[in-house]
Amino acid sequence: KNQVEQSPQSLIILEGKNCTLQCNYTVSPFSNLRWYKQDTGRGPVSLTIMTFSENTKSNGRYTATLDADTKQSSLHITASQLSDSASYICVVSEANQAGTALIFGKGTTLSVSS
Amino acid sequence: NAGVTQTPKFQVLKTGQSMTLQCAQDMNHNSMYWYRQDPGMGLRLIYYSASEGTTDKGEVPNGYNVSRLNKREFSLRLESAAPSQTSVYFCASKGGVGEQYFGPGTRLTVT
Numbered sequence: 001k002n003q004v005e006q007s008p009q010s011l012i013i014l015e016g017k018n019c020t021l022q023c024n025y026t027v028s029p030f031s032n033l034r035w036y037k038q039d040t041g042r043g044p045v046s047l048t049i050m051t052f053s054e055n056t057k058s059n060g061r062y063t064a065t066l067d068a069d070t071k072q073s074s075l076h077i078t079a080s081q082l083s084d085s086a087s088y089i090c091v092v093s094e095a096n097q098a099g100t101a102l103i104f105g106k107g108t109t110l111s112v113s114s
Numbered sequence: 115n116a117g118v119t120q121t122p123k124f125q126v127l128k129t130g131q132s133m134t135l136q137c138a139q140d141m142n143h144n145s146m147y148w149y150r151q152d153p154g155m156g157l158r159l160i161y162y163s164a165s166e167g168t169t170d171k172g173e174v175p176n177g178y179n180v181s182r183l184n185k186r187e188f189s190l191r192l193e194s195a196a197p198s199q200t201s202v203y204f205c206a207s208k209g210g211v212g213e214q215y216f217g218p219g220t221r222l223t224v225t
Contacts, residue, residue: 004156034213043118043204043216044157089156102214104156 002027004092004105012111017080021108023073023090031095035064035075038087038107047075047088080112116140118217120205126223127195135190135220137205143215145208146188148172148180150201151219157204163188195224 004025013019025033032051036044048057048064050073057064061078077084090105121136139146144165149157159172163182177199179191188207192199202221206214 041219043206043218045216046213049213102159104158106154106156 002092002094002103004090004103006088006090006105006108008108009106010109010111012113013080015080015082015112015114019077019080019110021075021077021088021090021110023075023105025071025073025090025092025103027071027092027094027103029095030068030071031093033064033066033073034091034093035062035073036089036091038089040086044089077110080110082112082114085110085112118205118207118215120203120217120220122220123218124221126225127192128225129196131195132191132193133195134192135203135205135222136187137189137217138187139205139207139215140186141207141209141215142185143207143209144185146182147206147208147214148178148188148190149204149206150174150199151204152201160190160203192222195222197224200224 007022034049035047037047038044047059047062050057050066052068063076066073087107087109089107092103094101118139147162148160151157158174160178161180163169166185169180181189200223202219204219205217208214
């Protein structure tokens with residue numbers, strides 16, 4: 001069964017510190033992997049999208065990595081800010097005949113405190 | 115350019131009542147989607163529309179109907195609401211093979 005597992009479930013860090021969120025998936029055939037940020041009470045907003053051939057992609061202080069061989073991805077946040085407090089969702093796209101189907105992880109809730 | 119808009123933002127229904135959630139996008143996207151998000155679970159696809167005039171079931175379609183009114187609008191209807199349909203509903207749109215853009219969500223409570 002296609003699944004996306006994220007860890008940790010929740011995380012609390014001090015402002016200015018770095019952190020890394022993990023995503024493991026069993027989706028096949030693989031099309032791409034996305035990381036979304038979801039602020040409380042808002043819809044998810046895309047941070048990065050990576051295809052099979054991409055290992056790293058950055059968006060400001062956010063850097064995503066992808067190891068397609070081990071089916072693992074990580075999202076590294078550098079010099080965290082209070083505004084980084086949100087849920088981070090890993091989404092893997094399954095390539096199929098109808099187009100692509102998205103498999104969502106349950107998210108990691110990040111709290112950044114001052 | 116408002117992106118994806120949803121109405122209403124909040125709704126409370128009694129069991130058995132019906133309602134329609136509205137979604138519109140102004141990005142000229144072909145594909146539109148309805149998801150529900152429940153605590154401790156990832157977003158789950160209810161229905162999607164790959165293009166104007168077509169709709170298909172997603173992972174959790176029971177109790178819902180959809181209408182792709184035109185390229186811009188995709189509505190979700192609950193004919194007889196049940197407490198199990200208490201959730202946050204997100205509409206999204208996607209152009210080509212690009213990323214999905216999500217609306218702000220509708221928080222629905224069924225009592």
